[in-house]
Amino acid sequence: MAKVRGAIDVDKELCKGCGVCITACPTHVIELAKQVNGKGYNYAHMENPEACIGCANCALVCPDSVITVYKINI
Amino acid sequence: MATIEIKDIIKKENLVYGKTKILTDNIMHYCPGCSHGVTHKIVAEVIEELGIQDKTIGVSPVGCSVLAYNYLDIDWQQAAHGRAPALATATKRLMPDHYVFTYQGDGDLASIGAAEILHACNRGENITVIFVNNAIYGMTGGQMAPTTLLGMATATSPYGREVALHGYPLKITELIALLPGVAYVTRQSVQTPAAVRKAKKAIKKGFENQAKKIGTSFIEIVSTCSSGWKLSPVDSNRWMEEHMFKFYPLGDLKDSEKANEEDYKKYIE
Amino acid sequence: MGELKLMKGNEVIAEAAIRCGCDGYFGYPITPQSEIMETLMLEKPWETTGMVVLQAESEVASINMLYGGASCGKKVMTSSSSPGISLMLEGISYLAGAELPCLIVNVVRGGPGLGTIQPSQADYFQTTKGGGHGDYQVIALAPASVQEMNDFVGLGFDLAFKYRIPSLILTDGVIGQMMEKVIVADHKPRWTDAEIQKISGTWATTGKTKNRERHVVTSLNLESEKQEIHNHHLQAKYREIEVNEVRFEEFQTKDAEYLFVAYGSSARICQKSVELARAKGIKVGLLRPITVWPYPTVRIAELATKVKGMLAVEMSAGQMVYDVRLAVNGKIPVSHFGRYGGVIPSPGEVLEAMEKFIKGGK
Incomplete structure (x- = not known):
């Protein structure tokens, strides 16, 4: 059975930490970072990267288009 | 099995989803979680997928999205408050092979611009209207809009909208759907991945209808305004689902493929 | 042709x-x-x-x-x-x-x-x-x-x-x-x-092609400094128009001692009043602004050194007369005669107004 691994690249300086990607993620990959970016926002990042399936749901709902999604078959 | 490093996945050849080239690199001025950002993105994606960047003219309103022209890399006209459909009417009639859309909020479209939108739709202008309805005036600081729900507190209805004082919220999209000039009227939202996909499909159809010259396409996006509603972005989405969708139910109100003269003829024959 | x-x-x-x-x-x-x-x-x-x-x-x-x-x-x-x-x-x-x-x-x-x-x-x-x-x-x-x-x-x-x-x-x-x-x-x-591209291709919204930046037609500038620069640009353009595009017509001004200043249909009426005045031996002329903006201020100022007074005739309570007064700058008497609310003055009553103006100097 082909399995997939995904990963997201968040442009953390442009992220406004709205958190809608967190609720959109089906595998609970994303959390807001404890650190803040230059604007003072806790930015989104992969808290559980192994769980990412590269479905792009997070990027789809991201209002600021700061998430890029990648996927490989393993 | 060897462990896979994240840097091995994040490579150009493994790209699944990224920002469309039609979106500029300008940082959006919208508040965190604002529905405008997603709506801008899917309009941009539709323009890219249809390959119509060089033929698309956007008309931006007055309100939060007045600066939409900073974010989509197409030619833009910025209209006076409420008048975007008038600009779009002339633009489309003078350049009928171009794709012309207005992008308007609820204050712009349903209040000050009610006459212009009704008449443009009634004439069946071959334009696409993107109507972002978050039931509040965002840019001026959260005042009551024509679409504000009863009981909803805003800066100018601080004790909640009440009928005796403010009248009822306006279902402008239902009014629009009655007009023979419109080909396609739908109400969508962008708070979940599934909703975004559906909304994008609707917008794409709205643009494709321009090539068919079958009348106006009107797409309402029921939206949030977390700053105006004084809720977090995630809570705003939840509030929208619980309250807004009851009064503004999602789905198609009209989807017609043929000439709308039929609508008129059935009354007189 | x-x-x-x-x-x-x-x-x-x-x-x-x-x-x-x-x-x-x-x-x-x-x-x-x-x-x-x-x-x-x-x-x-x-x-x-x-x-x-x-x-x-x-x-x-x-x-x-x-x-x-x-x-x-x-x-x-x-x-x-x-x-x-x-x-x-x-x-x-x-x-x-x-x-x-x-x-x-x-x-x-x-x-x-x-x-x-x-x-x-x-x-x-x-x-x-x-x-x-x-x-x-x-x-x-x-x-x-x-x-x-x-x-x-x-x-x-x-x-x-x-x-x-x-x-x-x-x-x-x-x-x-x-x-x-x-x-x-x-x-x-x-x-x-192609002609539109040649004439307005640097700014018109004709569709963003690959070889140019997007065009945005707007009157909005959220930064006041930029808005002031835009205003400077507009004002410079207006001054250029004031230099290049003033248009007016003169009728019997050469030997005139008094002048009507009137535009549009009032000027047509005044032209007849000039003829009636001349028949009575009164040396009256007419200056007709063709462009009311830009206004023939310079020419009116010149004529103010040659005539004894100017009467602005308008179908209004007196609006253009302000521009005549500004141009004349107090050198000679300036007055106004008008019918308004939709009433058109007759050449006779305009002449009468001029005769009164000449007599009373106001």
């Missing part, structure tokens, strides 16, 4: 629009100018030149249709009468702010309010002193004959595109409803897409 016709002033506006290659007319019916759109609808230019003609839902929509059409580099126009122009003023301010060329025709009627449908010149302030919000000007041409109604359509568009500014024809029901001989110009084809 051209073609000799007998036409109403309003009708010739429509005819001239079609013949000069106008791309679009957007308007709303109002007396006394409805013949303009009626003539266009009868002529069906969309079948011949491809010109778009649309009856809009209001004057507000009409002027904003001009904003959309002008943004595309097209030659677009509207027409209305005083109350309708009042509704358009917001849009005219936006057009001026975004530097969009277009043509607006105001067939003025008596006000204020709904007023009368009879001729008036009481929209002079509205036309020349802004009218809408912000620091702006429009080029205002005041025809005094049906021939000039014809000529100023083409001229209005030429000036509008030369300076990227709205042009306005300031006329009234006298000229609009009057029938006269007129030589209409030969048909000029509408601009092709």
Whole structure:
């Protein structure tokens, strides 16, 4: 059975930490970072990267288009 | 099995989803979680997928999205408050092979611009209207809009909208759907991945209808305004689902493929 | 060349629009100018030149249709009468702010309010002193004959595109409803897409191609410093227009001791009053501003050193007289004679007013 691994690249300086990607993620990959970016926002990042399936749901709902999604078959 | 490093996945050849080239690199001025950002993105994606960047003219309103022209890399006209459909009417009639859309909020479209939108739709202008309805005036600081729900507190209805004082919220999209000039009227939202996909499909159809010259396409996006509603972005989405969708139910109100003269003829024959 | 016709002033506006290659007319019916759109609808230019003609839902929509059409580099126009122009003023301010060329025709009627449908010149302030919000000007041409109604359509568009500014024809029901001989110009084809690119390709919203940046037509500048720079640019343009585009006509001013200053239909009346005065041995002349903005200030100042007094004759309570006084700057007496609310003065009563002015010096 082909399995997939995904990963997201968040442009953390442009992220406004709205958190809608967190609720959109089906595998609970994303959390807001404890650190803040230059604007003072806790930015989104992969808290559980192994769980990412590269479905792009997070990027789809991201209002600021700061998430890029990648996927490989393993 | 060897462990896979994240840097091995994040490579150009493994790209699944990224920002469309039609979106500029300008940082959006919208508040965190604002529905405008997603709506801008899917309009941009539709323009890219249809390959119509060089033929698309956007008309931006007055309100939060007045600066939409900073974010989509197409030619833009910025209209006076409420008048975007008038600009779009002339633009489309003078350049009928171009794709012309207005992008308007609820204050712009349903209040000050009610006459212009009704008449443009009634004439069946071959334009696409993107109507972002978050039931509040965002840019001026959260005042009551024509679409504000009863009981909803805003800066100018601080004790909640009440009928005796403010009248009822306006279902402008239902009014629009009655007009023979419109080909396609739908109400969508962008708070979940599934909703975004559906909304994008609707917008794409709205643009494709321009090539068919079958009348106006009107797409309402029921939206949030977390700053105006004084809720977090995630809570705003939840509030929208619980309250807004009851009064503004999602789905198609009209989807017609043929000439709308039929609508008129059935009354007189 | 051209073609000799007998036409109403309003009708010739429509005819001239079609013949000069106008791309679009957007308007709303109002007396006394409805013949303009009626003539266009009868002529069906969309079948011949491809010109778009649309009856809009209001004057507000009409002027904003001009904003959309002008943004595309097209030659677009509207027409209305005083109350309708009042509704358009917001849009005219936006057009001026975004530097969009277009043509607006105001067939003025008596006000204020709904007023009368009879001729008036009481929209002079509205036309020349802004009218809408912000620091702006429009080029205002005041025809005094049906021939000039014809000529100023083409001229209005030429000036509008030369300076990227709205042009306005300031006329009234006298000229609009009057029938006269007129030589209409030969048909000029509408601009092709390539010609539009050549003329307005640096700013018009014709679709963003790969080889250029996107074009945004807007009057918005959220940064006040940038908005001031934009205002400086507009003001510099207005000063340039004041130097280059002043137009006026003189009638028997050479030996004149007293001067009428009047534009449009009032000037036609004053011309007769000059003849009546001369027959009585009174040396009177007439200066007729053809552009009421830019105003012939310099020429009036020169004439103020030659004549003993000036009488501004207007179908208003006295609006242009302020510009005469500014130009004269106290050197000689200046007074005003006007009938208003839709009443047209007779050459006899204008002469009487002049005789009174000469006697009393006021």
